[in-house]
Amino acid sequence: MTDLHRAVPHMLIVGAGAIGSYYGSKLHRAGARVSFLCRSGGDMLRETGITIDSLHEERFHFHPQRVLMAGEPCPEPVDYIVLTTKVLPGISGVDIIRPYLGEQTVIVLIQNGIDIEVPYRQAYPEHEIISVLAFVCVSRLSPGKILHQDYGKLALGNYPEGKTPYLEALVELLRLGGVTCEVTDRVQEARWRKLVWNASFNTLSVLGGGVDTAQLLADEESCQLVRQVMEEVCLVAAAEGHRLVPSIVDEQIEHTRVMTPYKTSMLLDYENRRPMEVEVIAGNPMRKARLHGLSVPRLEMIYRLLRLQDAQRRRQRG
Amino acid sequence: MTDLHRAVPHMLIVGAGAIGSYYGSKLHRAGARVSFLCRSGGDMLRETGITIDSLHEERFHFHPQRVLMAGEPCPEPVDYIVLTTKVLPGISGVDIIRPYLGEQTVIVLIQNGIDIEVPYRQAYPEHEIISVLAFVCVSRLSPGKILHQDYGKLALGNYPEGKTPYLEALVELLRLGGVTCEVTDRVQEARWRKLVWNASFNTLSVLGGGVDTAQLLADEESCQLVRQVMEEVCLVAAAEGHRLVPSIVDEQIEHTRVMTPYKTSMLLDYENRRPMEVEVIAGNPMRKARLHGLSVPRLEMIYRLLRLQDAQRRRQRG
Incomplete structure (x- = not known):
C-alpha cells in the first residue's frame, strides 16, 4: 500500500x-x-x-x-x-x-x-x-x-x-x-482510440434499429458504414493532435468480428428507455470537427439522429 | 369519354x-x-x-x-x-x-x-x-x-x-x-422532385426514432440534416439530367413547416412492422450517385441504416 x-x-x-x-x-x-x-x-x-x-x-x-x-x-x-x-x-x-x-x-x-x-x-x-x-x-x-x-x-x-x-x-x-x-x-489518445469504437458501433447499433455487433458487420453496406465513421473519428483525433495508427480501423473491426455478438451499452440504454450518452460520444467529437473546419458528414448525421431519438424517448417517458 | x-x-x-x-x-x-x-x-x-x-x-x-x-x-x-x-x-x-x-x-x-x-x-x-x-x-x-x-x-x-x-x-x-x-x-423530373421530399422526410422520420414532420423541423440540427439530404438528391437528379430549381429545398421545407404535423408513410410502415420501400426511395438514387461518381454520404448512410432496420424488422416478424 x-x-x-x-x-x-x-x-x-x-x-x-x-x-x-x-x-x-x-x-x-x-x-x-x-x-x-x-x-x-x-x-x-x-x-x-x-x-x-x-x-x-x-x-x-x-x-x-x-x-x-x-x-x-x-x-x-x-x-x-x-x-x-x-x-x-x-x-x-x-x-x-x-x-x-x-x-x-x-x-x-x-x-x-x-x-x-x-x-x-x-x-x-x-x-x-x-x-x-x-x-x-x-x-x-x-x-x-x-x-x-x-x-x-x-x-x-x-x-x-x-x-x-x-x-x-x-x-x-x-x-x-x-x-x-x-x-x-497520453490518456486522451486512449480516449480517442476507444471513441473510434464507441462512436461507430454504439451509435449504429441503435440507429440500425437495435442490431448487435455481428449483425452490423454481417451486412457489407453497414460494415462499410462502420469503417467510414471510424475513419471520420480518426480524422478529428488527428486534428486534435492524436495520430492514431491507420490500422486501428481494421483492427477494431476484425477484433469485433471474432467477439461473441454483443449488444452495445448505448443499445441497452435505448432498449431500456434510458437516456443515451449522445453528447459525449457523438456531439463533442462533432463539435471538435467543426472547430477544425473538418467535414464529418456521418458523425454529424449520427449526432443529429441520436438527438432526435433521445428527445423522442424523453417524450415517450413523459 | x-x-x-x-x-x-x-x-x-x-x-x-x-x-x-x-x-x-x-x-x-x-x-x-x-x-x-x-x-x-x-x-x-x-x-x-x-x-x-x-x-x-x-x-x-x-x-x-x-x-x-x-x-x-x-x-x-x-x-x-x-x-x-x-x-x-x-x-x-x-x-x-x-x-x-x-x-x-x-x-x-x-x-x-x-x-x-x-x-x-x-x-x-x-x-x-x-x-x-x-x-x-x-x-x-x-x-x-x-x-x-x-x-x-x-x-x-x-x-x-x-x-x-x-x-x-x-x-x-x-x-x-x-x-x-x-x-x-417530363414525369421523371416530377419523380425526382417528389423524391427530394421522400428521401429526406420519410427516411429521417424513421431513423430519428419515429418523429413527425414538425418534430424533424423543430430541432435546428435535424432541420439542417433534412436540407442536406435534399441537396444530395438534387445533385443526383442533376447528374441524371433533371435540373430541379435550387429553391425547391427551401420551398419543400417551408411548405412542410406549415402543414399539420404529419407521420410519413414510411414511418407508418415502420410502426406497423410492414416492410419499407428502402430500395426505391434510398437505394436507387444512391446507386445512381455511384454510377455518376458522386459523393452522397448522407443518402448512402440513410440507405445503409434503413437496410439494417428493415432486416431487423424481418427478423422480429420471424
Missing part, C-alpha cells in the same frame, strides 16, 4: 451501477474502504450489500463502507472520488462531488466520451484528475446485483497527460484487486 | 390498399368499370365493397366490378392495369400483371421512388407505361375501409417522357371523378 493518502484509502464511488459496483468490488478486495454515493436504492445496498456474479470470475459479495445519498455529508475524508455514472446533459457530476472534495481528494472518471474532464478541470483547477477507460461487459440486473459477462481491463492516465504518484497508487490497488491495468501518460 | 378503348373502360387496380381504393373510387365515380386484384381479403371486398371516409370530401361507397385473387383469370379485357402496391424486393409486379395484359392494355404505376418503371419497360417493351405520383394523405383502417385525410392531387406523364392519347383519356376520367391532375411530359 502507498502512504500517499491514508494507509487504507477511502474511495467514494459515485453511482452504484454496473461499472461502479464492479470496480468497487475489486478495490474492496484489494483492501480499500469503498463507499458509494447514489441517487436511490441506498437502503437496499446498505442491508444486502453488492453481489457480483461473473461468467469468468468467482462470485463476490461485499458490504460498502458507507452508502450515502447524494448531498448527505460524509464523516470521513475521501481519498479518491470515482465517477462511474453516465455523462448526460443536466446531470452535473461537478456539483454532486463538491461536498466530498478535500484538499487532496483525487477525482477519478471511469466514463466514456471525449472532453468529459473539462468541467472538472474548470471547476477544480487544483485537484488531480485521473481519467479512466473501462473495457468490460458488465450489467446491473437489479440494485446490488451485478452480472460480469466479459473483459475488465482499465486504461488509466492523468488528465490532461502524465502519470502521478496518486495514479500509480490507484493502479497498485486495482492490480491487487485483480484488475488488468494499462497505464498511459 | 374517349373511344380509344371501350366506351366504358375497364380498370384493373392491383392492390386494394389506401391508394388503390381511393383513386379506384374516383374512377368508379367517373363511370369507369373498376376491378381489383388483391392478395387477401377478396371475399370481404366483394361482399361489403369499399368505403371512403374523408375529412374533406363526402363519404363514398362502391362495389368493385370484380375482385380477383392474384393469378385468377379475368374474363374481360383490361384497358388500364393500375399498380398501387408498395415497391418491394421479392414482390414482382411484372409477374403479377402478366395474365391480365392485352395488346392494348396500358400499364399505370401510382407508386413512389426512382426507376420503378424499368422492370416493366424491360418486360413489356411494347406496352405503354403511365407513371403517376400521388400527393395524398390516405390510410386503410381495415379491408375496404379507407380514411382520406388530406390532399389528393396526381402528377402524371408517360414513361420515359411525353403525353399520349391514352394518358389524356385517363386524365379526363380522373378529372371527371374529381381528382386534380397535373399532366407533365
